[in-house]
Amino acid sequence: MKCQRDKFNLQRKVAYLNCAYMSPLLKKVEKAGIKGMKAKRKPFHIKPEHFFKDGDSARIHFSKIIDSDEPDRSVLIPSVSYGIANAVKNLPKKKGSIILVNGQFPSNVYPWLSEKNYKANIIEAPKAKNRGEAWNNKILDAIDQETAAVAIGNVHWADGTLFSLDEIRQKTRKHDAALVIDGTQSVGALPFSVRDTDPDALVCAGYKWLMGPYSIGMAYYGSMFDQGTPIEENWINRLGAEDFGGLVNYQSEYQRGSLRYEVGEHSNFILLPMFNAALKQILRWSPDEIQSYCTELISPVIPELMSLGYSIENEAYRVSHLFGIRIPKNVSNEDIQKQLKIHKVNVSMRGDAIRISPNVYNDQKDTGKLVRALKSAISK
Numbered sequence: 464m465k466c467q468r469d470k471f472n473l474q475r476k477v478a479y480l481n482c483a484y485m486s487p488l489l490k491k492v493e494k495a496g497i498k499g500m501k502a503k504r505k506p507f508h509i510k511p512e513h514f515f516k517d518g519d520s521a522r523i524h525f526s527k528i529i530d531s532d533e534p535d536r537s538v539l540i541p542s543v544s545y546g547i548a549n550a551v552k553n554l555p556k557k558k559g560s561i562i563l564v565n566g567q568f569p570s571n572v573y574p575w576l577s578e579k580n581y582k583a584n585i586i587e588a589p590k591a592k593n594r595g596e597a598w599n600n601k602i603l604d605a606i607d608q609e610t611a612a613v614a615i616g617n618v619h620w621a622d623g624t625l626f627s628l629d630e631i632r633q634k635t636r637k638h639d640a641a642l643v644i645d646g647t648q649s650v651g652a653l654p655f656s657v658r659d660t661d662p663d664a665l666v667c668a669g670y671k672w673l674m675g676p677y678s679i680g681m682a683y684y685g686s687m688f689d690q691g692t693p694i695e696e697n698w699i700n701r702l703g704a705e706d707f708g709g710l711v712n713y714q715s716e717y718q719r720g721s722l723r724y725e726v727g728e729h730s731n732f733i734l735l736p737m738f739n740a741a742l743k744q745i746l747r748w749s750p751d752e753i754q755s756y757c758t759e760l761i762s763p764v765i766p767e768l769m770s771l772g773y774s775i776e777n778e779a780y781r782v783s784h785l786f787g788i789r790i791p792k793n794v795s796n797e798d799i800q801k802q803l804k805i806h807k808v809n810v811s812m813r814g815d816a817i818r819i820s821p822n823v824y825n826d827q828k829d830t831g832k833l834v835r836a837l838k839s840a841i842s843k
């Protein structure tokens with residue numbers, strides 16, 4: 464794949480290596496949003512079927528991205544905390560430990576802490592040289608009969624450490640524990656297969672690697688949650704909601720699949736067409752190609768930064784679209800921040816790592832600026 468910068472309105476003077484913060488808007492996504500906004504000038508053109516059509520498309524697109532052949536298991540959510548809360552409420556094991564990792568994003572921590580019968584078992588990152596591998600082993604060792612769920616990302620949001628979901632899945636199966644994945648920092652840019660990993664839930668915010676607008680994302684729920692009770696009760700999630708004339712013939716049955724877990728007013732006429740335009744573009748590129756593009760882009764950068772004294776995770780436990788750089792002891796955080804500002808490089812500091820997260824709109828000019836900034840911080 465060649466650089467896709469022309470599909471975005473991104474300023475050249477800033478090296479934006481921060482998709483893990485939020486993606487820039489694709490031109491097509493922007494256009495879909497404006498069209499959606501204008502549609503409400505003529506509300507008489509918005510028919511009952513329009514409340515359902517775009518949601519069904521989003522389900523199909525997202526299912527293809529996660530390699531699922533059951534689109535009705537995927538639903539629209541406004542935030543990760545919302546999608547996780549549905550899993551917390553409906554986990555079959557009503558007490559036990561929830562395995563989380565240290566420094567995990569709060570939207571996959573607070574919903575678990577709110578349920579008093581669960582005890583969080585937060586697995587610290589080891590100080591070992593082979594940190595990624597040792598951390599994965601610690602997580603695997605922690606899973607036992609007491610475990611109600613492992614709730615984790617495919618990659619750590621702060622430094623990109625890769626978690627071996629397939630091995631974790633095997634161990635959770637042995638102990639009847641659920642696997643709940645926060646895919647926000649990976650799905651879209653890193654291949655993920657529901658068929659292979661078989662999670663019980665996979666929850667993704669849409670505004671980062673799925674390139675959608677803010678406040679819309681998707682969650683997949685496996686058969687574990689088929690008979691559950693959603694955190695909110697909305698009219699559109701009930702059977703027969705398509706018949707607007709019959710809405711007050713109150714229904715006890717839910718819509719098909721996992722649709723009971725979908726957020727109220729999910730037929731958002733602005734955000735949803737935008738999200739669909741973004742998902743279609745991701746599918747056209749494919750997560751596999753996006754990951755390969757990022758790998759090619761950062762391959763020369765990693766050894767150069769390591770030779771300057773920066774530490775970066777081993778390749779086997781790191782992805783190319785999101786990785787952390789830890790700074791040498793003799794360099795201060797302030798020097799790093801100052802040089803990044805001077806060289807107009809936009810990245811995030813998360814925990815003790817500088818988080819670099821490129822995507823298909825970045826090129827060697829951007830990575831060149833990053834290397835120059837980090838080199839200058841060393842020589843101060």
Ligand SMILES: Cc1ncc(COP(=O)(O)O)c(C=O)c1O
Pocket residue numbers: 483484541542543544545568570616620645647648668
């Ligand atoms: C791993 C991860 N999960 C979730 C979110 C966002 O959560 P929410 O949609 O609940 O705001 C972020 C945002 O940075 C994130 O990095």
